[in-house]
Amino acid sequence: MxxxxxxxxxxxxxxxxxxxxxxxxxxxxxxxxxxxxRRRNKANNNIHRASRGTLEAVVPIYSEPIELVVEKTRRNSAVLLTSPCFTRLTILSDDSSDYVRNLAEALGYDLPISIFHRPDRRGGRTGALDDYLKNVTATHFLILDVDAEPTLEIATKICTGLQNGGASVIPWEGYFTRGTRLAHAVKFFTDFGSDLLYRMRSQAGLFVFPLGSGTIYDKNVVLDVGGWGDNIIQDDIWMGVKLALNGYDTHLLGELSLRILVPSTLAAFKTQQKRWAYGTSDVLRRSALKLIKSHKLSFWRRLEMLAYMSLPLxxxxxxxxxxxxxxxxxxxxxxxxxxxxxxxxxxxxxxxxxxxxxxxxxxxxxxxxxxxxxxxxxxxxxxxxxxxxxxxxxxxxxxxxxxxxxxxxxxxxxxxxxxxxxxxxxxxxxxxxxxxxxxxxxxxxxxxxxxxxxxxxxxxxxxxxxxxxx
Structure with a gap:
């Protein structure tokens, strides 16, 4: 039976x-x-008027290998020096005093590189960014991860991305140091994701979320929205929501690509994806009701932003x-x-x-x-x-x-x-x-x-x- x-x-x-x-x-x-x-032959709604101003780059770090920080920082500072609006590169560190002292000695003093050191880690990465913001002297700042590699093309065109009243985003192009199958796959989907979720979304007239590495902010705009706040895991998505809710727009520098290091081991990839999954869902929890009630954004824009942030679910x-x-x-x-x-x-x-x-x-x-x-x-x-x-x-x-x-x-x-x-x-x-x-x-x-x-x-x-x- x-x-x-x-x-x-x-x-x-x-x-x-x-x-x-x-x-x-x-x-x-x-x-x-x-x-x-449908919109590919139409003018992009995100086209902006480039503004005059100055730019500094900031690299938040914590517990990174000193040799990696020195190699990338010196390289990136030298590349960015070819840009007429670039003033300096600042390393934002919450590491120990000994670490910072060793880092400063290894960096040398022949390039415009400074270290902003906090002896305590109050507020985590976003708390550090808020503290750094009070000391920015340029009109705009570019956030970079330590492994990012701006190209000469970015350096020559970056001044046109100084948008008053918003933020400009440079999409990613992955690179790796160890050619594992995992690294090849993650690089492919990093490039694919940049095209689909940034270039194509921008072309479709959808809201362009900032990236944690490769976003140029107007300093006064970030101050106006109150900075990031303490202990925000996914600071880029969170700042994107804050900009949108306060009526600020973002612009994609879609003709450029910022090289970023992708993981080549499962352990590194897991750490990255865990943080992104938690952080995006955390921002969704914090902002869903605010987006639903917002009158500054159209219904369809709010719906799409919520859909974008719901992907990890x-x-x-x-x-x-x-x-x-x-x-x-x-x-x-x-x-x-x-x-x-x-x-x-x-x-x-x-x-x-x-x-x-x-x-x-x-x-x-x-x-x-x-x-x-x-x-x-x-x-x-x-x-x-x-x-x-x-x-x-x-x-x-x-x-x-x-x-x-x-x-x-x-x-x-x-x-x-x-x-x-x-x-x-x-x-x-x-x-x-x-x-x-x-x-x-x-x-x-x-x-x-x-x-x-x-x-x-x-x-x-x-x-x-x-x-x-x-």
Missing amino acids: ESYTAIPLLSTIAMLLVVFPILLLLLYETLILAIAN LTIPVSISFLLLPIAGALEQRITFGMFLEEILYMSSPFILIFPIYYYLYQRLMKKYSLKQTITNLGRFTAILTTLTPTLAWNSLKGLLGLPLSYEVTPKGKKETQEKKPKDPFYMLLWSTLSLFISVLNQNTIIGALSLAFFTASLWTLARAEKIVA
Whole structure:
């Protein structure tokens, strides 16, 4: 006698919890590309009048390798000196007095580089930025991460980005020092994300959020909105919301690209993504009601900004599905291959309608990415991100609930390779193996297929992600 003959409710829910977030993401990206395509021959609403002024660069650091800080700071200061509006580069450090003294000696005194040192870490990174803001003498300042590499093209054009009454954003281009499969995949999606979520969103007339590295601020504007405030994890998204709510606009310097270092190990990537997932959800919690009530922004702009900040939350339903797999596999038996195909056909119908549109727009607007390059890196990145999904979901939920999280700096240079390898792939491998065994034993093809997907992602990440490739 069959123990299960009704509609496989739990198994269907498990599949929906994976499919629905992917569908939402695909629909969101398709809408961006469609609007950008429609407006591609129209003048960009974000075009601004360049203003005269001076610019200094600030590099917030904490516990970074001194040799990395010296190398990048001297390089970047020399490059920026070719810009006529550049005055100095300031290192903003909350490190110990000994660290700062050693750093100052290593930097030398032949370039316009200063160190702004705080002996205590009150307010974290954003508290440091607020303290630094009181000492800025230039009209504008550019925030850079220590690993950022401004190009000569940026230096020659940066003065045209001094926008009075707002902020100007330079999109990213990834680079890496160790050519692992993970590094190649993260670089690809850093470049892809800059194109889609910055250049295409800007072309579509959507609000351009600042970036934590590569944003030029009008000092008086930041003072007017009250600075950042203490202990804001995702300072760029937070400042973007504050600018928008106070009627200030942002402008994308879309013809430029700022080189930023991408992680090459799973430990470094996990640290970065945990911080971004928590920080963005934290800003959503702090600002959602304010955006909903705002009369300075159109309804559609507010809705899109909320959608943008909600992207990390898509990991939550996928993680619930992952945790549900052994339970559904045990309770729901004899789900045949025919029933599995029926579920797949039903759930894939929206993709059949949307994907051809997405692919057409992708090829039309983002020509620099070949199909082979896209598929290869999409597979790699999906496996890596899937493995970290439970961790990212938990941190997104913590940010949404306002639970505390200490700011973790993404390890760079030698520190990156010294980090312990995360256990995430191993834990996912064990759990998916358990659910796969149960699903095979109980002949549940839906849970078996989902378990196999998580199993494959974690196994690939464990075995291949950190291998060096040409």
